[in-house]
Amino acid sequence: MAKKQIRIGLIGYGFMGRAHSNAFAKVGHFFDSEHEIVLQAICARDAAKAQAFADRWGYRSVETDWKKLIARDDIDLIDIAVPNNLHAEIAMAAAKAGKMILCEKPLAMNPKEAEKMVAAVKKAGVPNMVWYNYRRCPAVVLAKQLIDEGRLGRIFHYRANFLQDWTISPELPQGGTALWRLDAKAAGSGVTGDLLAHCIDTALWLNGGIADVNAMTETFIKERKHTLTGKVEKVSIDDACAFLCHFNNGSLGLFESTRYARGHKALYTLEINGEHASIKWDLHDLHRLQWFDHKDQSNLRAWRSIHVSDGDHPYLKNWWVPGLQIGYEHSFVHQVADFLHGLDTGKPARPDFADGLATDYVVDAVLSSAKAHKWTKVKQVKAAK
Numbered sequence: 001m002a003k004k005q006i007r008i009g010l011i012g013y014g015f016m017g018r019a020h021s022n023a024f025a026k027v028g029h030f031f032d033s034e035h036e037i038v039l040q041a042i043c044a045r046d047a048a049k050a051q052a053f054a055d056r057w058g059y060r061s062v063e064t065d066w067k068k069l070i071a072r073d074d075i076d077l078i079d080i081a082v083p084n085n086l087h088a089e090i091a092m093a094a095a096k097a098g099k100m101i102l103c104e105k106p107l108a109m110n111p112k113e114a115e116k117m118v119a120a121v122k123k124a125g126v127p128n129m130v131w132y133n134y135r136r137c138p139a140v141v142l143a144k145q146l147i148d149e150g151r152l153g154r155i156f157h158y159r160a161n162f163l164q165d166w167t168i169s170p171e172l173p174q175g176g177t178a179l180w181r182l183d184a185k186a187a188g189s190g191v192t193g194d195l196l197a198h199c200i201d202t203a204l205w206l207n208g209g210i211a212d213v214n215a216m217t218e219t220f221i222k223e224r225k226h227t228l229t230g231k232v233e234k235v236s237i238d239d240a241c242a243f244l245c246h247f248n249n250g251s252l253g254l255f256e257s258t259r260y261a262r263g264h265k266a267l268y269t270l271e272i273n274g275e276h277a278s279i280k281w282d283l284h285d286l287h288r289l290q291w292f293d294h295k296d297q298s299n300l301r302a303w304r305s306i307h308v309s310d311g312d313h314p315y316l317k318n319w320w321v322p323g324l325q326i327g328y329e330h331s332f333v334h335q336v337a338d339f340l341h342g343l344d345t346g347k348p349a350r351p352d353f354a355d356g357l358a359t360d361y362v363v364d365a366v367l368s369s370a371k372a373h374k375w376t377k378v379k380q381v382k383a384a385k
């Protein structure tokens with residue numbers, strides 16, 4: 001039987017444009033689906049660079065204006081891989097045009113925008129998903145399975161860090177194509193929306209909703225030259241953020257993120273301590289899950305390092321043979337595979353836009369709490385599914 005084609009229109013060819021394109025190219029080779037990805041068009045403002053990207057990755061055509069891409073009737077799905085300030089406008093237009101949407105994280109600049117995006121996809125009835133790819137690392141999925149099986153028992157603590165060190169130099173400018181993350185007008189916030197958003201999404205998935213937060217943020221370098229204006233301007237993003245929280249299940253959360261932790265490049269770690277067992281995971285060693293089970297025989301009890309590479313581990317039967325590990329890029333392949341599986345079965349894959357909104361509510365509460373120096377309640381997404 002001929003497969004149903006999903007003709008992709010990708011917007012943005014940077015870091016995530018490449019990660020998504022790689023996933024689109026690989027998914028059909030490793031995962032079965034009634035649907036088939038077609039790399040129909042790449043959209044970016046520079047026509048020559050867009051054409052070079054199309055040639056390298058196999059896109060059939062090029063657009064330089066995302067509005068024209070959305071207007072095309074040979075595009076089924078719009079993939080948003082551009083800076084955060086463009087997500088809402090593009091997603092709303094894509095929903096109105098009846099396109100499926102994959103959107104990068106954080107879903108929006110703020111909850112107000114994100115609420116409108118959720119309403120737009122709901123009204124249009126279009127499949128939608130947010131690229132919180134760490135949910136698709138096999139070791140993290142194994143953690144989810146162990147939690148859902150009740151093996152940890154009551155959860156007491158959830159701890160997560162996301163540490164980097166690339167903005168320590170005061171000479172680093174802000175803004176423009178390469179450094180939009182340092183410009184609040186393009187990014188919305190600093191490490192909170194960029195890095196902690198990942199930690200928050202994983203936490204909401206593994207440990208449920210967050211009730212309230214108490215946060216602090218810091219901007220260590222107060223002024224930087226702006227790439228676009230050439231002038232020294234105030235830095236409005238948060239360089240570092242730490243927060244405490246209460247989860248709805250009664251457990252306590254502790255989160256920290258910074259771009260000033262010398263020696264750390266992308267150290268996303270999480271740890272969960274339950275009544276019977278504990279779990280640890282580290283992005284730098286992403287194919288391993290650390291597991292401590294108090295039910296083990298007492299004289300043999302210890303932390304185990306599970307090499308998540310066997311055929312009965314999540315996603316692994318679709319890859320190589322037991323013992324051979326996979327990496328970062330595979331989390332994106334898995335996300336596309338799950339999205340297609342959702343289309344096949346009619347059971348949509350998550351995180352969808354409503355889940356993206358839930359994370360944006362936490363990000364917003366964290367930023368508000370830091371500003372007000374007080375505990376702040378987190379708005380909950382109403383539509384329970």
Ligand SMILES: NC(=O)c1ccc[n+]([C@@H]2O[C@H](COP(=O)([O-])OP(=O)(O)OC[C@H]3O[C@@H](n4cnc5c(N)ncnc54)[C@H](O)[C@@H]3O)[C@@H](O)[C@H]2O)c1
Binds near residue numbers: 012017104
């Ligand atoms: N899921 C993840 O792990 C992850 C990792 C990195 C970035 N992100 C997110 O992905 C998004 C993009 O980040 P990135 O690291 O790929 O950024 P990037 O700077 O590498 O790429 C951004 C791309 O957007 C293009 N662009 C900007 N304005 C445009 C416009 N008006 N029309 C068309 N193209 C335009 C740029 O030319 C560039 O190709 C952001 O929302 C970011 O938060 C997610």
